[in-house]
Amino acid sequence: MASFHDWAREVASKMERALSDVLPAANAPPQRLHAAMRYATLGGGKRVRPMLACAAGALTDAPFERLKIAGAAVEIIHAYSLIHDDLPCMDDDVLRRGRPTCHIEFDEATALLAGDALQALAFDLVAGNVLSDDAATQLDLVRLFAHACGSHGMAGGQAIDLANTGMSITLPELEFMHILKTGALIRASVLLGAGCGRALDEDGRKRLDQYARCVGLAFQVVDDILDCESNTEKLGKTVGKDQEANKPTYVSLMGMAPAKRFADELLADALQALQAFDARADRLRQLAEFIVRREH
């Protein structure tokens, strides 16, 4: 078995190619829109969501031909959410992945439409390619994916995040926000990836879901920690913005040491949920460790 580092590098490289393949060509009209879609999606990012899809697919022996579509779709949704999140009416950010944000490099209207078109592309991909031997199962995956993107998922989480800025909220309220804002798409990445392979039994599905929920939350807790402790160069985006914007975070609500302990507990829970699985769950195990131990 290749080391996690090598596997992750290979997945990232294959996903970069897959994304480039599924995105509209930059010379196809409307060129400026397509250029913005490619700019915001390619050439950066940790590709954590496609990696989760691929790791979950390893558990169910899913072919990479399918996983690359599932991975591209979740990454494309992530890219669109970052474009819209960076817009002046939202976080008003100028730096992302060490480069100017999409509306700075292009313009606001193009950035808005690039996000809109990326969302549609993601659904085009998961409906227009074979992800499952059974079309009804695939429809379920598309529905789960759409639900994770909507007002009960990512977009809803963004709205709550916005409403929370400058407010004093409780830890359960913060958790509810993050389960929607980050958790839903991370969960969808895992379940979509697994859905590309053989069916899990009821118990297996529940365990995988539990893993996905723990990892989703851990991801955000670590994000909050890094926003305090890292620096702009390492992170490739403006740090300390949460504090500056007076946004409640796990660090501001719990304190740094308890936030780190919480991340460790979530990692332990995620690994616990995988215990009944064999070595095919190893990539998922390694990925959970990576997400909690990462430095950017």
Next chain:
Amino acid sequence: MASFHDWAREVASKMERALSDVLPAANAPPQRLHAAMRYATLGGGKRVRPMLACAAGALTDAPFERLKIAGAAVEIIHAYSLIHDDLPCMDDDVLRRGRPTCHIEFDEATALLAGDALQALAFDLVAGNVLSDDAATQLDLVRLFAHACGSHGMAGGQAIDLANTGMSITLPELEFMHILKTGALIRASVLLGAGCGRALDEDGRKRLDQYARCVGLAFQVVDDILDCESNTEKLGKTVGKDQEANKPTYVSLMGMAPAKRFADELLADALQALQAFDARADRLRQLAEFIVRREH
């Protein structure tokens, strides 16, 4: 057979209820987001796209239980596109359907996210409800729908519209823009509605597609005519904006009389395409007449 007027009123009323049912409840969190989604979708609009879906469904004996989902999905995409189109970075409009636009009634960030969440909801609907007896056929419908919304459809058309503002373009360029901006979703409305019923043969599909393309283009030509000839009160949105923004239109490129002749020709072509169908195509025929003869 009920008169077209009665049929249209009944469909509009049933669709209003269907939309209200499928939209998230206003008291479910995040409340402000859900309120904005409902505000922008309910209580206005001609509901032309759901009517096209229902009329096409009549041709294939599709049950209303399915058509209401298809109709709601295309109308929800239309509503999201209007929210984003009205934003300050796009058309910067304050009036829509006789009421303040979404970002005026709420705020820009909420309007942005309401549009995003509406797009996801539309895909949730078409994947999460039975539209066809055959799941593989339904996946095809979802793909067709997603394609119509993306950079090769509606979002792409918006981008070209933006790029064209203040530019001198040719008639074929204007047509290309509108086929994407308005035509793609209108075509999807027809094909989605028809797809909810019995399968058409190859020839039938081609004829219906031809009808949908003609109606989609006619719709935009008439829109351009009305933007010149109607008034703000009748239209419920700011008129004369195209001219003011120096946007190329069918009227500015062809002149008023040739634009009206062109709309008539497209209507004749649409009706011609339906000739081989029996009386079940009558709603589609009436709807084409309505779209070309409407005064708002």
